[in-house]
Amino acid sequence: MTRTKHNAKELAKVLSFARFLIWCVLHLHIEGTLDAELLLQLAKKYKVKLKWKTVAQIRAAYQFSSLDEFLALYYQGCNVLRDYDDFYTLTLRYLTRAARANVRHVEMFVDPQTHTNRGIELAMVIEAMADAALEAQRQFGMTTLLIPCLLRDHPIESGMDTVESILDIRQRDKRFKNWIVALGLDSSEANYPPKLFKRHFQRAKEAGLLLTAHAGEEGPPAYIRQAMKVLGVNRLDHAKRCLEDRKLVAELRRTQMPITNCPWSSLRLGVVNKLADYRLDTFLDEGLCSSIHTDDPAYFGAYEWQTLEACVETFGLTMDDLFQLSINSIVGSFASKARKIELKAEAYAGAARGFQHIQL
Numbered sequence: 360m361t362r363t364k365h366n367a368k369e370l371a372k373v374l375s376f377a378r379f380l381i382w383c384v385l386h387l388h389i390e391g392t393l394d395a396e397l398l399l400q401l402a403k404k405y406k407v408k409l410k411w412k413t414v415a416q417i418r419a420a421y422q423f424s425s426l427d428e429f430l431a432l433y434y435q436g437c438n439v440l441r442d443y444d445d446f447y448t449l450t451l452r453y454l455t456r457a458a459r460a461n462v463r464h465v466e467m468f469v470d471p472q473t474h475t476n477r478g479i480e481l482a483m484v485i486e487a488m489a490d491a492a493l494e495a496q497r498q499f500g501m502t503t504l505l506i507p508c509l510l511r512d513h514p515i516e517s518g519m520d521t522v523e524s525i526l527d528i529r530q531r532d533k534r535f536k537n538w539i540v541a542l543g544l545d546s547s548e549a550n551y552p553p554k555l556f557k558r559h560f561q562r563a564k565e566a567g568l569l570l571t572a573h574a575g576e577e578g579p580p581a582y583i584r585q586a587m588k589v590l591g592v593n594r595l596d597h598a599k600r601c602l603e604d605r606k607l608v609a610e611l612r613r614t615q616m617p618i619t620n621c622p623w624s625s626l627r628l629g630v631v632n633k634l635a636d637y638r639l640d641t642f643l644d645e646g647l648c649s650s651i652h653t654d655d656p657a658y659f660g661a662y663e664w665q666t667l668e669a670c671v672e673t674f675g676l677t678m679d680d681l682f683q684l685s686i687n688s689i690v691g692s693f694a695s696k697a698r699k700i701e702l703k704a705e706a707y708a709g710a711a712r713g714f715q716h717i718q719l
């Protein structure tokens with residue numbers, strides 16, 4: 360399908376329709392929501408010396424030319440996340456913001472090793488996030504799930520210990536049994552192929568977790584295949600580079616493997632030089648189960664709405680495209696069948712209101 364760039368009037372119309380749609384967030388690192396204000400506040404609390412003194416200085420410093428360059432700063436930021444209140448505040452702050460963008464369901468990534476390596480107790484981190492999630496459900500009727508991720512550039516054995524800790528926490532407290540829904544894989548991708556984590560993912564699957572992995576963000580299409588064939592993932596994160604391999608695209612279409620695209624993140628990490636090069640329109644035209652996400656919104660300077668706006672503008676997304684992206688975010692989620700039915704009903708009702716609105 361050929362899409363043309365919207366003129367100002369069309370753009371305003373599509374965006375006002377978009378305001379009525381609902382979204383599921385499927386690719387969001389909770390540590391990547393640590394905004395400059397909260398970073399300064401927590402640095403003060405713990406007397407951590409930062410290179411920057413103001414919000415403006417921090418924002419100006421967030422310029423990256425690669426995933427690894429970003430990760431260095433991201434892990435440094437994590438150092439101010441220490442106690443229950445920090446994780447509770449971080450989580451509720453993000454969920455509150457997401458609720459304002461019509462997000463109705465959030466699946467949050469957390470990186471356990473980033474915290475346990477500093478002597479922070481994983482159970483405390485999860486408890487704080489769960490309490491914040493409960494508050495978001497109470498205030499906004501928003502549902503959440505948690506996806507702990509293994510850091511692929513950390514020792515294999517540390518990954519295995521992390522899987523066991525997650526399973527132990529999940530078993531010990533019945534609140535977490537279904538809430539901790541999946542295992543993920545993230546951090547530096549180059550030279551860390553998914554197959555290194557075959558045992559970890561097998562163990563998690565046997566214990567009843569679903570599986571997802573970052574693959575094809577910077578890494579080659581072969582890493583996407585490995586995530587599917589060796590790890591047996593239920594969903595793919597990024598998978599941007601699948602477009603380099605026709606056969607892979609055909610398989611992703613046939614299987615309707617959910618893909619969590621993060622176009623703005625890829626722009627900010629230098630994976631693409633301009634947003635148009637991300638080719639989100641191709642993902643849609645190929646009939647892939649693609650949805651749009653923010654990854655680390657505080658670091659990349661775009662939350663849900665800004666990301667959507669940029670994509671509508673750059674790719675000339677239509678109202679049909681937006682509705683499809685909204686539905687894909689529901690279909691691709693790890694929510695229960697019953698919750699997916701509720702979300703779909705909300706999506707259809709929202710779209711109907713949106714159409715009525717733009718007719719006026």
Ligand code: ADE
Nearest residue numbers: 388545546547573654655
């Ligand atoms: N951890 C946080 N953000 C990430 C990203 N974009 N890719 C891999 N690991 C991450």
Ligand code: ZN
Nearest residue numbers: 388545573654
């Ligand atoms: Zn990510």
